[in-house]
Amino acid sequence: MTAEGQPELTDEMLWARASRGDKKAFEALYRRHWPALLDDAYRRLKVRQEAEEVVQDIFVSLYNRRGALEIRDSVAGYLHRSVQLAVYNKVRSYITQRNYQRLEALRLTGFTEDALSIAEYRELNDALQHTILRLPEKCRQVFLLSREQGLGYRQIALELNISPNTVERHINKALKVLRREFGAMDAAPLLAVAMASGLTAGLMA
Incomplete structure (x- = not known):
């Protein structure tokens, strides 16, 4: 129940409204899920700033695609899978960058x-x-x-x-x-x- 005694809208109801351009509904989803998503990302990355960037990017992408994106299952499930994928991509990018830097170091020392x-x-x-x-x-x-x-x-x-x-x-x-x-x-x-x-x-x- 809300403070006004009205039934609280479900995630799916809020997403349906957000998809039609209701900014307040989107903000409600943001406030509701931000803490749990941030905890999820931080637990995986161990760096708060990077975890915040991951979650922020997810919500920005969600907002930009709100009129076209169809979420078939639970909104919470979709958001947490998005965190998992974003963390995986970030870690993969980091590893790739590290390996590239090391190979460049080899070349700089004269090794090909x-x-x-x-x-x-x-x-x-x-x-x-x-x-x-x-x-x-x-x-x-x-x-x-x-x-x-x-x-x-x-x-x-x-x-x-x-x-x-x-x-x-x-x-x-x-x-x-x-x-x-x-x-x-x-x-x-x-x-x-x-x-x-x-x-x-x-x-x-």
Whole structure:
């Protein structure tokens, strides 16, 4: 029931009205579903700003297509599937971009597909990822905050409530493991992969 004692409109009723141009009905859907959709997106992405962008883009797309889009099942179900698809596309785009950047780093160091094939690069990168996963939990957590998010020692220290010196020790330990694991490999391809991951300074120390 509404504050005025009127029966609350269902999602389907609101969507039917929104499809005919009723902006208030669309705004009601927005207010009703925004919190749950944001929670869904944030749970998958772990970055609030990106989660907000995903949900906002979904509602913008929904509004732009309101006169032509036919939702055959529940509106809530449609919206949550849209979040899942949008998150999947965002993650896929991120992974593609990361791989492209790493391949570009290889080319900048003088390696081409003739010297180091994409398959060999992927094998090297997979080995690097596997080694990182075997690091002790706290060491891996620090290392990934540095590698994946590009955080500095002080930022990581604040994030994990530890000292910058402790952060440095974890990073050095991780790099020592990498040097030990990949010591038999040609150093240049490893440095190229590391450079694309923000690790060059440590590996070259």
